[in-house]
């Protein structure tokens with residue numbers, strides 16, 4: 001039997017969900033032995049030509065045009081798409097910017113902060129453009145599995161992956177749902 | 181009253197009985213059946229606004245809100261099925277989607293009723309897109325803030341402000357999605373008439389209204405590890421019923437016990453002192469005994485050596501110069517146990533000539549008033565406020581020390597139509613007073629004299645004294661009165677208003693007179709006597725409707741234990757050495773005592789570093805704060821006592837105050853009669869004689 005293939009990506013997020021994944025400790029070895037990790041920030045893979053995978057995992061909200069493109073690509077190439085963590089599920093901490101015009105957000109971030117000297121606005125045709133609002137993944141592409149948490153605990157991740165590997169679509173029981 | 185008839189109905193198939201008038205929710209709760217709620221709060225009026233509590237009632241096509249639906253005979257109720265859960269989940273998702281409920285940047289996370297509902301209903305994502313409309317954040321007030329982005333418009337705060345605080349500051353403002361909880365008419369929190377009681381914060385189910393004094397809430401850990409202890413707030417003598425929530429030896433929040441004690445007229449409120457200022461930084465803690473050497477340098481010392489040093493000095497002065505040169509001054513904010521140990525140490529151990537509290541002069545004014553009166557001055561209790569139909573507040577700025585009384589007064593005006601007259605320098609009761617007579621501190625006793633004379637003349641029942649001296653507090657003649665009125669420059673208009681006020685007072689059934697902090701110095705004895713007599717006009721037997729506001733949390737305990745009365749001036753000899761027991765006294769309080777020529781020797785027992793006394797004292801001994809030490813406190817009316825629990829652990833090595841005092845007593849040459857905290861508590865109960873409340 002070939003091992004199921006997994007691809008993971010991170011969008012507008014802090015990488016905490018991927019860290020929580022690594023936090024599986026010994027269980028990580030077990031999980032990794034059962035799957036084949038393809039594209040992933042963990043493998044430092046920067047080319048998003050996804051192979052056909054069984055499970056696509058997304059950390060982070062969809063915040064710019066590149067995120068949107070990758071999300072759509074991954075959706076096409078994966079059988080089960082997982083939104084991992086509050087940012088992918090709800091938008092998360094990034095929604096702090098959703099009340100502000102994006103120009104203001106960029107200007108503040110790249111020019112006005114105390115620590116910035118001679119800042120420049122990151123606007124260039126080769127750079128992905130910021131979306132007006134950061135969106136949860138399922139508002140951009142259909143999502144099969146939701147694992148909220150900031151970050152989701154290793155137990156939540158293990159539960160989700162085990163269920164998927166055993167052929168079920170996981171639904172978190174009440175005592176496993178956490179938004180913080 | 182007729183007893184309510186019983187009703188029987190079925191909830192989830194089970195037979196239950198209920199009283200007529202109960203709601204489905206109440207009956208279900210009684211039967212141990214859980215129905216989720218959000219806008220409902222047991223201490224508030226019923227609202228029915230959120231529809232989280234919907235249930236199915238047989239024969240009723242739509243789901244009904246169980247929190248507002250009264251039960252009927254033979255009703256068949258279902259509290260959970262797929263349809264109900266779907267409806268609740270939809271309501272929940274709409275609430276989450278309407279404003280920002282991304283919990284990771286919300287201080288309420290982990291302690292939030294809305295979040296808990298999302299967990300319970302397994303809301304792992306939202307099918308409804310979030311609106312992401314920005315709403316304002318109001319952080320104009322230092323105690324609390326409101327983030328409208330977290331508000332779910334449940335209206336609990338509005339009801340609490342009106343029904344519990346009686347303050348009616350909050351209301352819904354705007355319509356539809358633009359609705360906001362507004363303060364007064366479009367005011368900021370700080371610019372409004374809100375006095376930061378924080379009851380709205382306590383009942384808010386979300387993170388919309390938050391505590392700004394509590395800066396360490398982020399480290400609160402898991403709610404499972406929290407400890408909640410029922411206690412009382414000993415800071416102002418009302419002994420409000422609290423629940424203290426602590427994690428990892430850190431105070432997280434103080435809540436009023438809204439439903440625990442229906443007997444309390446405050447309905448479980450707290451004031452800004454108990455709820456917010458408790459998180460203030462009271463300064464650096466004193467962690468070890470410190471001793472100042474001959475060169476003036478402070479050094480750490482062992483407990484035994486520090487106590488020996490104090491005892492040696494005090495003993496030797498007692499034996500050579502006599503106890504008259506020794507003094508002890510105690511905070512009125514410490515427990516009865518500590519006060520007894522302190523008093524016995526000073527009086528029995530060292531025969532000290534002066535034992536006092538920081539508010540001792542107030543007590544002596546009250547004693548002097550009693551002497552003028554010819555009998556002990558019986559005090560009214562704050563609990564009488566809600567039954568009073570006419571209240572005269574004299575020199576009382578209630579907003580500072582007993583802000584809770586403001587709420588009681590206002591509610592009494594609103595709910596019972598009572599009237600309030602204010603005489604004094606500050607008027608925080610502007611919005612609900614019927615009479616206001618502005619006068620400064622200086623003229624206040626004269627005003628009281630005028631008031632008493634006018635009332636006495638109007639009621640005509642009191643013998644008039646001859647001459648102008650009012651030593652005995654008897655009413656003077658007409659001439660005396662006009663002279664007085666002239667003296668304070670009272671215009672005719674004011675005289676008319678005062679006459680009107682006096683006649684309303686005399687016509688009232690259950691009046692109450694409040695003597696505030698402006699009548700607490702030695703010069704005010706006669707004014708207190710006049711006020712007592714004023715109440716005597718209404719209640720000739722007792723003079724029992726004068727309420728005397730006290731400065732410190734346990735002033736009444738200290739007074740009743742006779743601490744302040746032990747000041748024995750004796751022959752004019754200089755006070756040479758003494759012991760000062762501090763609570764959270766301000767620098768100004770301390771200055772009054774140390775401003776006089778510094779004694780040869782001063783030892784200070786204090787929870788915090790007494791920085792004001794660095795060049796005046798020789799020994800500092802640490803003690804726990806009131807949160808770190810068990811003790812009983814007496815309410816300001818002297819009628820009840822409450823146990824204040826130890827909820828935090830004192831810094832390592834710091835001994836309980838009573839232990840320190842007993843250890844000193846051990847060193848005076850005669851062993852102390854009381855040896856344990858239990859014995860001290862028993863003694864306090866015996867001497868104070870009120871029933872222990874909790």
Ligand code: SF4
Pocket residue numbers: 179280281282283284286287288289290292293294295330386387388
């Ligand atoms: S109010 Fe409650 S549900 Fe809303 S963000 Fe805060 S913790 Fe989450």
Ligand code: SF4
Pocket residue numbers: 340341345347348349350373374375376377378379380381
């Ligand atoms: S703090 Fe008290 S007075 Fe102020 S708005 Fe809230 S409930 Fe009303």
Ligand code: SF4
Pocket residue numbers: 330331332333334335336337338361380383384385386388389
């Ligand atoms: S501020 Fe809190 S209590 Fe008031 S309506 Fe909003 S969520 Fe409800």
Ligand code: FES
Pocket residue numbers: 216217218219220227228229230231232233234245246247248
């Ligand atoms: S709890 Fe019943 S309608 Fe809100």
